[in-house]
Amino acid sequence: MVSRVVFGRGSFDQLGEILALRRPHPDAPFIFLVDDVFRNREDIVGRLPAQGPDKVLFVSAAEEPKTSRVDAYRDQIMSEYDVLPAGIIGIGGGTVMDYAKAVALMLTNPGSAADYQGWDLIKHPAVYHVGIPTLSGTGAEVSRTTVLTGPVKKLGINSDYTPFDQVVLDPELTRGVPKDQWFYTGMDCYIHCIESLTGNYLNAFSKSYGEKALELCRLVFLEKDERDEESADALMMASWHGGMSIAYSQVGIAHAMSYGLSYLLGTKHGVGNCIVFDQLEDYYPEGVREFKRMVDKHEIHIPRNVCAGLSDADFDKMIDVALSLEPLWENALGKDWKSVMTRTKLRTMYERM
Ligand code: NAD
Ligand code: ZN
Numbered sequence: 001m002v003s004r005v006v007f008g009r010g011s012f013d014q015l016g017e018i019l020a021l022r023r024p025h026p027d028a029p030f031i032f033l034v035d036d037v038f039r040n041r042e043d044i045v046g047r048l049p050a051q052g053p054d055k056v057l058f059v060s061a062a063e064e065p066k067t068s069r070v071d072a073y074r075d076q077i078m079s080e081y082d083v084l085p086a087g088i089i090g091i092g093g094g095t096v097m098d099y100a101k102a103v104a105l106m107l108t109n110p111g112s113a114a115d116y117q118g119w120d121l122i123k124h125p126a127v128y129h130v131g132i133p134t135l136s137g138t139g140a141e142v143s144r145t146t147v148l149t150g151p152v153k154k155l156g157i158n159s160d161y162t163p164f165d166q167v168v169l170d171p172e173l174t175r176g177v178p179k180d181q182w183f184y185t186g187m188d189c190y191i192h193c194i195e196s197l198t199g200n201y202l203n204a205f206s207k208s209y210g211e212k213a214l215e216l217c218r219l220v221f222l223e224k225d226e227r228d229e230e231s232a233d234a235l236m237m238a239s240w241h242g243g244m245s246i247a248y249s250q251v252g253i254a255h256a257m258s259y260g261l262s263y264l265l266g267t268k269h270g271v272g273n274c275i276v277f278d279q280l281e282d283y284y285p286e287g288v289r290e291f292k293r294m295v296d297k298h299e300i301h302i303p304r305n306v307c308a309g310l311s312d313a314d315f316d317k318m319i320d321v322a323l324s325l326e327p328l329w330e331n332a333l334g335k336d337w338k339s340v341m342t343r344t345k346l347r348t349m350y351e352r353m
Helices: 011-020 067-080 094-106 179-197 204-223 229-247 253-265 269-277 285-298 312-323 326-333 343-351
Strands: 004-007 030-035 055-059 087-092 129-133 147-149 154-158 166-169
Touching: 004 011, 011 087, 011 129, 011 166, 030 094, 055 067, 055 094, 067 094, 067 147, 087 094, 094 129, 094 147, 094 154, 154 253, 179 204, 179 229, 179 253, 179 269, 179 285, 204 229, 204 285, 253 269, 253 312, 253 326, 253 343, 269 285, 312 343
Parallel strands: 004 166, 030 055, 030 087, 087 129, 129 166
Antiparallel strands: 147 154
16 A cells, blocks of 8 residues: 555645655655656646756656656666665656656666566565656556556556555646546546446455545536536545555456557557447446446547457457456456457457447
């Protein structure tokens, strides 16, 4: 679990105080990985408590995080400093937060990030790392994974060392998120809730978080007519609770298939989940109906025909990636899932998207 968290409008200003207690050596830098959408935003960059040896690296979130870029950031940091960084601070959406987690892990674990894609392969604790979300929904701020695309697969580094040591939840930082992005990433949270609450891995612990997150998603996406402070606060809490819910259970079919889309087509996680979930009425009937009401209410465009024109080899690759995520299928369909979800069935489903 994340051991420390502060929440509140303006809490970003506490970052300096928080970090001051964590510098073991005057030469040890804090490395700020900041979403490059904020490059010219003084209200964020102007408030970074960077000093002395510290460094601000702007990170593009245009593509999903890659193991090769994690390795490159790690190598860049190691070549510039003689001491290990005092900490890595990730400020952005799921993409930048995942980079921060992965770079913190790879500073203390040898080899490539690709060597650790899987469950519990990490051997050594990461350097101190802090997550500061600027976009709500993924739950990356609270999860024990950092989702990476590597040379052969899209799979997270899931480990007890992955979660942040500190999270700063300041809903003011989500101001300015474009509406479609707000919706797609918010739906990531909604889909986490539906997949967790209807799954076989559900237990009382994950249920308590999933139900709270679902209630908050309904407030934000169905009851409220505008994106105001209450809605931003609620969505940040929903993201956290949705992340906690899946941390103790699992996601399901939408995520397995969305990973396939993203591996082959580079489709980003939030919109990819929406493209898939839109077609999953047979598996999540109530959830998909409610999702469609949210899409209509906010007049959101969900891309269609994204699989038109793909070759057999393309479909096979997507199917391989999706089927490799066995825990997700077992959570959704039970131990016997392989007899239900055949390659032919999956291909038909992808062809509809
Ligand atoms: P994102 O981080 O990719 O950002 C999407 C877009 O929003 C980017 O263009 C970014 O620059 C912009 N943005 C972010 N904050 C903004 C702000 N305040 N104002 C204006 N623009 C802003 O989107 P995401 O949906 O948060 O993250 C998706 C990533 O998260 C995927 O790579 C996915 O694999 C990962 N993910 C991780 C976990 C986990 O548990 N680790 C869970 C779900 C998803
Ligand atoms: Zn997700």
